[in-house]
Amino acid sequence: MQRCESATEIDDTAAVWAIRLEERQCDPDLASELDVWLAGDPRRSGALLRAQAALCFLQRGRALEGTEAFASPGPAAINRRKLIVGGGAAGLAAAAGIAGVSFIRRVPVVPSLHYATLMGEVLRVPLQDGTVATLNTATQIDVAFTGGLRAVSLIAGEALFEVAEDALPFVVSSGPVRFKTLRTTCSIRRRNAKSSILVTEGTVDAWVSKAGQAPVHLKAGNSALISDDGTHRVTTVDSAEINRQLAWRTGEIFLTGQTVEEAVEEFNRYSAHKILVANVALAHEKVVGRFRSDQPEAFANAVATTLQAGVVRDGNVIRLVRATLR
Amino acid sequence: MGQSRPEIIAWVSGHVLPHEKDVRAWLSRHGIAADQIDDVVQEAYCRIAALDSVSHIASGRSYLFRTAQNILLEQIRRARVVRIDTVAEIECLNIVDDEPSPERIAAGRLELKQVEKLILALPEKCRKIFVLRRIQGMSQRSIAAMLGVSENTVEAQAARGLRLILTAMTEQTSTRPNGIREFGAKVRIRHGN
Known part of the structure; x- marks a missing residue:
């Protein structure tokens, strides 16, 4: 075979193709053009796969929006809310355009009071005070910013609140449990008459409504489990554990020795x-490992392989079985 | 059963690409020239691209190492003039097995930070477009309109950025990567508990 292109040159062209394929998914001419290119050299298919994998890796970049490095509206960044509100149709088009690329669905800023996600969805909701709520799978929140209070109720599921600093208190209700803060980043989950919270920035006071107990003071690195009856347990977690618990933002599940x-x-x-x-x-x-939360099969297969178990599929059920060992 | 292309891409992204750097470093330590490493790595991805499904592969890392090793052996055998010890040496290259080590887990946690670093290191024009597209989630068309350039320019810059980031992600560094040990008798393969 004649070698007219170096591996590097192929990689250059492959990067162009990876971008094109992502941007113009619906272009019918593109597929035939691609076939021609791929047929030109067997090495090209590998280079394309590699470039597409890198692009897929970079999708996590969406989770960086609003972080310190990209927050300032300098030359390289623009204000997200301005884009959506001020950009009008263009902003909406931008928001719609990313839907196919990223799993984080976005909504424009509207004074709507109820937000919900379906199973497997992650939704970023910018609230009117600059706070961003990110809803995990099967989550519902109500937002009511009235009467000198920024009030959110977590009806079900789990949400991360990046609370913008403000003189008005931000209060999340989860059943009878109340979490109050002026500025924080925390994730709160409601499940089985219990509320759990993980504070990664700022401070939060937590108490159970009408229980007459003194509030529990939580600071960054604290994790707490509070039952509706008022019993609670506070622990401190390290940054590695925080990242593990927040892996859902990028659609992942990290396991570091969980059963x-x-x-x-x-x-x-x-x-x-x-x-x-x-x-x-x-x-x-x-078990230890990293998985995509939308790929339970991959997890089941990994368990089967490493722990000598079998996988039996039955409709929507993936059964992990193990022959009794003597 | 076959898997969809996006599934395979996602798997390569999470389980193969992060280890390419280590494979390159490993090949380099065994005296393989840089352009030959490029060829071996590219061929390894070709073989993965030819698969209908990757669900049978327990570890992308081991798979990449073994595939690279096989390709290298084939190339050496085809080359006719071969030092006899080279083949023997490559055949017994000790590939560190791929139980997810604590280091790998830690590396995984750093990924967001890594994406941030990669993007910030891009040349300015490229970075601007990358941030708007990949972080702010703007469409190519809106970016072109905002910056007053053609969509083709935006696309070309995006491709350039992707290429630079790919290189930065996978190029060898002088420090020895975690999880790779020199081959030889002293090596103990890491297994899970």
Whole structure:
């Protein structure tokens, strides 16, 4: 075979193709053009796969929006809210345009009071005070900024609140539990008559309405589990654990020694395909790894391979089984 | 059962690409020339691209290492004039197995930070477009309108940025990467608990 192109030159062209394919998914001419290019040299298919994989990796860049490095409206960044409100149709088009690329769906700033996600969805909601609420799978919140209070109720699910600093208190209600702050980043989850919170920035006071107890003072690095009856437990977690618990923002699940049972419970939050562990010993095995939350099958297969189990699929159920060992 | 192309791309993105740097460093330590490394790596991706499904692959890292090793062996055998010890040496290259090590887990956590660093290191024009497109989520068309350039320019800059980032992600660094040990008798393959 004649080698007219170096690997580097192929990589250059492959990058152009990866971008084109992403931008012009619906262009029918593109597919035939691509076929011609790919047929020109067998090495090109590898280079294209690699470039597309890099682009896929860069999708996590969406999670950087509003972070310190990209927050200032300098030459390289523009204000997101201005873009959507001021940009009018263009802003909406931009928001719609990314829907196919990123799994984070966005909504324009409107004085709507209720936001919800379906199973497996992640939704970023910019609120009118500059706070950004990011809703995890199967989550519902109500927002009411009236009467000198920024009030949000978490009806179900889990949400990350990046609360903008303001003189008005920001209060999240989760059942009878109240979380009050002036500025914080925290994620709150409501489940089984309990509320859990992870504070990564600022401070939060937590209490149970009408329980007559003194508020619990939480600061960055604190994680707390508060029951509706007022019992609570506060722990301190390190940054690694914080990242693990917030991996859902980028559609991932990190496992760092959780049991199969715990991992399965996590996966089952995100997909209609439910994993069932049919063996007690298997359920208690510990697992480590990184997975996409929308790929329970990949997790089940990994468990099967590493822990000598079998995977049985039955409609929407993925059953993890293990022959009884003698 | 076949997998969709996006599934395979996502798998390569999460399980192969992050290890390319290590494979390159490993090949380089064994005296393989830089342009030959490029060829071996490209061929390895070709073989993955030819797969209908990657669900049978337990570890992308091991797979990439083994594939690179096989390609290298084939190339050396085809080259006719071969030092006999080269083949033997490559055959017994000790590939560190791929139980997800604590270091890898830690590296995974750093990924967002890494994306940020990669983007910030781009040349200015490229970076501007990258930030608008990849971080702010603007469409190519809106970016072109805002900057007063053609969509083709935006596309070309995006491709350039992608290319630069790919290189930065996968090029060898002078420090020895985590999780890779020199081959030889002293090596103990890491296994999970």
